Amino acid sequence: MTEARSHLRVRGEPPARWGAARLLMPLxxxxxxxxxxxxxxxxxxxxxxxxxxxxxxxxxxxxxxxxxxxxxxxxxxxxxxxxxxxxxxxxxxxxxxxxxxxxxxxxxxxxxxxxxxxxxxxxxxxxxxxxxxxxxxxxxxxxxxxxxxxxxxxxxYSDGPEPAPDTRGADELWTVVDRSMREGFLHAVVELGERGMARTEPGGERWWRFAQRTATALGGLGRTEEARAVWDRVRAASQDPKMHAASAYGTAMLDARHPDPARRDLARARRWINEAIAISTLLPDPAERAFKLGFDRNGLALIELRHGRLGAALSLVESAIELARELGERHPLHRMVLLANRAQLLSALGHTKEALEDYAAAIAIDPVFPDYYLDRGNLLFRLGQYEEALADYERAMRAGPPLPEAHYNRAELRTVRGDTDGALADLGQVIELDPGYLDAYINRAGLLAAAGRDEEARADVTAGLALAPGNPHLLTVLGQLETAAGRLAEARTALDQAVDTAPGLAAAWGNRGVLRYAGGDLEGAVEDLSRAIELQPQPDLYTNRAIALRALGRDAAADADDHRASRFS
Known part of the structure; x- marks a missing residue:
């Protein structure tokens, strides 16, 4: 099995003499x-x-x-x-x-x-x-x-002494693999898990532990076909129903959770998860059956969610929560995940009070786990409870190592509240922590352009387009910047591409309407601004359309748009 690994840019041999006074520590x-x-x-x-x-x-x-x-x-x-x-x-x-x-x-x-x-x-x-x-x-x-x-x-430096071959036995390898899985060192789990599988008897309990970790890590890394091959090896090597149930669940999740939505095969995922449920239903131990069956039903709920069947997904999660009650105090993380999943579904169905209660219950199980602070903060944000949302984002920040998503979410909240400087600071922190965080470039470029800081905005557009060429949001900001600079042909190219790529993006139509007005195409400006208003009514869009309408001599329509714009304030 080959491993996809990145490499640092390294130099050649270290020099024979080091500046010892400057060395932090030995090589x-x-x-x-x-x-x-x-x-x-x-x-x-x-x-x-x-x-x-x-x-x-x-x-x-x-x-x-x-x-x-x-x-x-x-x-x-x-x-x-x-x-x-x-x-x-x-x-x-x-x-x-x-x-x-x-x-x-x-x-x-x-x-x-x-x-x-x-x-x-x-x-x-x-x-x-x-x-x-x-x-x-x-x-x-x-x-x-x-x-x-x-x-x-x-x-x-690229070169150095070659270490001795790895002769560790299964027990030593398992210690590293188990720690690596708990900490999220997935590449090491794959490399050492394969080594552990090679040094244990296929189908045995120790071999299974290595195989399960290896396949799970491969799936987490997006290496789905390699993960599927490991699950197939489990099915070929074992007749243990628990291994087959777990393998069926793991295979189902490769399709249900595939990082590319276009490559998710939900029908195949359903076939595999149904097999897992069928096997789990027959497990003889009541506690093991309740846990495994609830785990599998939660997996099926994800498939229903992917299909857009929220009610069916909610029923499955609730049945899993009922099964979890049979476990007593055991499996607290299982209960935590189920409560958070039910909160997500309740929120999507508009039952916000119940969703907040479930998030609170999930957080109480493990207050150091940051994810559900973010999820609850996002719900509070949508409800307009900004202070409570801010508190949750900041709890997530304190719960563990630097978390770019918490800064990104706080930046959105600060933007809504008119704190542009605070939002820019948070977005800057996101980019410092994760230079590949595309949405942070998009949002910061938009804020900078709105503030008239065009050169800084252009730098973010350039950096963002290097990550995602043709991104319509960045092209929209680029069109705005080119329009402001008087480069109308370049602006039209960018905005045409944005509209073609994302015809539902109101900002692209609105900015192209401004461009067409600047170029003297008044009817085209009204047409584009009207389309933007259909998609997302905003006061500035009505104001801009009023200007174009008045230039066309359509004063009554312009006055009506001015009135509509005033109703937003």
Missing amino acids: IDAHRRPRGPYTVAAALLRHLVPPTLDRSAELVEAHDIEILAAAPELAGRVPAGRVTIDVGLADDERILVPAPRRTLRLANGIAEFVRDAVRPGRTLAVCNGAEADPTDIELLDAMMRRIPPATLTIML
Whole structure:
């Protein structure tokens, strides 16, 4: 099985003589083979976290999750202040798989810790950079982006000593695989899980544990066909009904959760999830049956949701919640997920009071889990309860490592409340944390253009279009900027493309209406502005159409639009 891995841009051999006075610590060997995830991070943190916390206690405390995720051996030095409930749960109760983006959050948190902990003017030297684990690759990239060279210069080298072959047995590999799955180090789970499968008897219990983790990690990474192949191997190697039920569920979710909506095969997903339910119904142990059957019904609810059948999805989730009551105090994470899923469905169906109650119940199960603060904050935002939404976004920020989504959501809230400077600051933070966050470029470009900061807006449009060529939102802002600069032909090209790509985007029609007015095409301006108003009535659209109508001598219609615009204030 081949692994898709990115590589840092590295230099050649390190020089024979280092400027010892500038070196932060001895040369770090980044090769992932001996340790696995966060080889570089752990070495760095062992050096920077003092044996006894004094003045640095507050800094360490602020990054406890990141430090302990990368270097668990520092548990004796770093008190764990923010602990999720899964730490004390049995293996079969730890059902949550961290999203691949969690490692980006950890990388940003470690980068911030290093930036604030290191004495300026030092150099970090790393060899075997081409063989680093993806967690270290991501971390080094974040550090190079976010730590000024005057504070810490990072020197990367491709070559270094070749470590000994990996001769670890299944038990040692399992320790790393299990930790990697809990922390979200999915690339390591795939690489080492395959190694563990090769060193255990196919179809046996230990082999199954490696296979289940490997397939789940592959699915989380979007490598769906490889994941499907592992589930097929399970079916070929085992006659255990629990393995077959879990494999059927895992295969169904590959289709239901495929990252490309166009490639989701919901009919095939339904066939597989029905098979999982059929097997789970026959499991002899009542508690195991209640848990597994509820888990599978929750999966079927996702398929119903993808079909747009919200009522059917809600009924399935509620039946899973009823089954969970048979489990007593066991499986709290399962209950938490079900409550949050029911909250999402209730919200979509307009039952906001009940949705808020379910979100509160889910959050109470694990107050350190940030996702449901975001979801509840979004619901409160839609309800116009801005202070409560703001509090939830900020709770999500405090719950763990840096979270770009929380800053993005707070920026939207600040925009609605007229706090443009605050929104721009939050969007800037999003882009610093995640330079690939396309929507942040779109929103910041729009705010900058509205504020007359055209050059800054153009820079964001350029950066965004490099990520998503032809994005209609960015092309709309580009058309606005070109119109303001008097480059009407360029503006028309951008806006025509935006309208063709996204005919339901009101802003594209509105901006093209302004452009056509500027070019003397008054009838065309009215036509485009009218279409924008049909899609999304806004006061500025009525005002602009009134100007075009008045220029055409249609004063009565212009007065009517001015009246409509005034009703928004």
